[in-house]
Amino acid sequence: MPLQWVIVFWAWAGAVALAAVPNLRQASWGNVAVSAVSFLMAGVLMAQPYAQQGWTHTDAVNLPFILLSAFVGLTTAVFSAATLDREGFDHWRIRAYHAAFQIFMGAQTLALLADNLGVMWVAIEIATLATVSMVAVHRTPAAFEAAWKFFILCGVGIALALFGTIVLYLAAQPLLDEETGLSWTALMEVAARCDPATLNLAFAFLLLGYGTKVGLVPLHSWLPDAHAEGPVPISAVLSGLLLNAAMLAVLRNKAIVGANPQAIAAGPFLLAMGLATVLLAALALWRRRDARRFFAWSSIEHMGIAAFAFGLGGPLANLAGLLHLLGHSLVKSAIFFGVGRASQAKGSQKIVDIGGLVATHPALGWGLALAIAAIGGLPPALLFVSEFRLLATAAAEAPWLAIPLAIGMVTALAALITVLQAMCFGAPTPDVPNGSPKGWQEMVAATPLWLHLVVAAALGLAMPAGLAAMLGAAARVIG
C-alpha cells in the first residue's frame, strides 16, 4: 500500500483499536502514540517527491497542510491526555471520544490528500460525522442543540457540495472517461474546454456547500456553538484542521473554474463573502460573553481574511492566504488549549469569570496573552506576516477593498485586546478547588500551547527555505 493510504488507514485502524480500550489513561496515551506515528509518516511524506496515486495525490498545496494536521493532531492528543479526566467521561464515552478523534484525523488527512473530488467529498462527510458525535458527547441540552445545528447546516452544505460535484462532472463529461472523471488533475487539464455555463452552475453549489463548512457569512451560524459545547480538544481540531480542509476544497474547485477563461470569475464571490465575514465577525466579537464562542467568532473572522486573500487571487495574495491558514491553525489551537485550561481552573467559560490569569497561573496566563496577541496579528507570529502581506497586496491591487478589510482587522484586534486584558491582566477571579492539573499533568498540559507559539513565531521570523518555496509553488497552482 502506498504511504498516502497508509497514513489514512493507520489512523482508522487506531480508531478501531482505541474503541476497545475502556481505561482513560491507556486510551489517551494510546491516542498520543497513534498520532505520533501519523506525524512521523506525514514528515516522511513531506520529504518524498510529489506523486499521483490513484484517488490521491500529493502536491505543493496539500503537503504543508498534511504535516500541519498531523502536528496539531499530535499536540491535541497530548493536551487531551493531560486534561481529559476533567471532562468526567464514563468508559463508553472514553471509547467513543478516542475512536472519533482518530476517525476524524484519518478523514481529515484523506480530504487533503484526495485527488478524486468524490473521495474528497466522502472524506469531508466522514470528518463531519465524527465531529458531530464529539460535539454531542456531553449530552447536555446545549450540546445537543449545538450538535443538531452543526449537523443540519453542514448536512445541507455537504449535500449541496455533492450536487456541485455531480454538475462539475457533467461539465467535463464529453472530455473525460469514467476512469479520470472526477480527478482534480484531469479536470484541471480539460477545464479550459469545458462548457463554461455548466462550470458556473457547479461552482455556485460548490462554493455554498463547502463554504458552509468553512464558516463564511451567511453560512457561519453552526460554528460558534459547535466550538463551545464539545470537549475542549475538539474546538482545537475543529478550528485548526477541519476549516482548512474545507477551504482547500473550495480552492481546488475554484482553480478548476478559474482555468476556464469563459467561465465566471470566481474571485469576486470569495472576495465579497470574505469581506462580509470579516466585518460581521469583527462586530460580533464585541458582543460575546462566552470565551470559547468568542474565539470561535475569531476563527470565522480569520477564515474571512483567508477567503478575501484567495478571492483577490494571484501569487502574492494566494501566498498570504496560505500563510494565514497555517498561522491561524497553529495559534488558534494554542488559544483553545489555553482557554480550555483556564475554564477548567475557574470552573466557567464565561469571560467575566476568567480574570487575572497572569497573577494566578503565570505560565498559562502569559501563554494565553501571547497567543491572543498573535491571533490579533501582532508581530512576530506568522499571522502578522500574512496580514501585512495581504494588506500590502490589496492596497496595491484594490485599494478601495483594502480599507474595509483594514477596518475589520483593527476592530477585531481591539476586541481581542479588550478580552486579553480582562482574562490575563484583570482582577483575578477565584479558582475552583482542584480545577488545575497538578504535577506532571500541569507540565504536559502547558507544553502544547507554548510549542505552538514557538513554531508560529519561528515560521514568522525565519521560514525554512524549502517550505517557503513549496508555498510559493502552491500559490501559483491554485491560481
Add this chain to the structure above:
Amino acid sequence: MRFGQLTYDLSHLLGGAVLLLSFVLLYQRRIGTVINAFAMQGMVLAAAAAWAAHAQGVPGLYLTALLAFGVKGLLIPFALHRLVRELNLHRTVETALGVGLSMTAGVALVGLCILVTLPATQDARLLSRESLAFAMSVVLLGMLMMITRRNAISQVIGLLSLENGLILAAIGVTGMPLVVELSTAALVLMLALVAGVFAFQIRERFDTLDTGSLEEHRGERR
C-alpha cells in the same frame, strides 16, 4: 436519444414523479402524510435508479435502487412513524409559511431551475441535461421545505428529500464515476441524521419537536 423513445420517456416520467412528490411534501400539513409522501418518493426514486441501471447498462445502480427502496421507501418511514406514535406528537405540522405561498415559491424555484440548467448544459447529452433540471428542482424544493417547516421531523424529511434530488442527479449523468459509492455515502449521512433524531431525544429534552424551542438552549442565553 430523443423524445418518443422509451428510455427517454420513462426516465423523464420517473424524474417528473419524484418532482411531483416534492410538491406533495410541500403542501401536506399532517405529519403522517408527509412521511408517507416521502416513502413514496423514495420508492419512485428506486424505480428511476433501476431503470437507469437497465438503460445505461450499469449493474451497480441496481444496488443504489435496492438501497433506496429498502432504506428510504421502508426503513426510514417506518422508524419515523414509530417515533411520531411513541412521542404522540401533535399531528399537524406547523408551517412558517402558508401553503399557498410555499407552492408559489416552489413553482418559481422550478422555473428558475429550468431557466438556469437548460441553457447551461447545451453540450451535455439531452437526457443528462433535462434530468438535471428535475434533480435541481427536487434539491431546491427540499431546501424550501426545510425553510418553511418549523418541526424537526419535517426539516429532516426536507433534507432527506433534498438528498433524493442528489441521487436523481447522479443517476441521470451517464458514466458518472463512483456513482454507487457516492450515493451510498450520501445515504449513510442521511441515516446518521435520522439516528440523530432518536439519539438526541429532542422530545425528551425539549418537550416539543418544534426547533424554535431549541434556541432557548443556546449556551449564550444562560
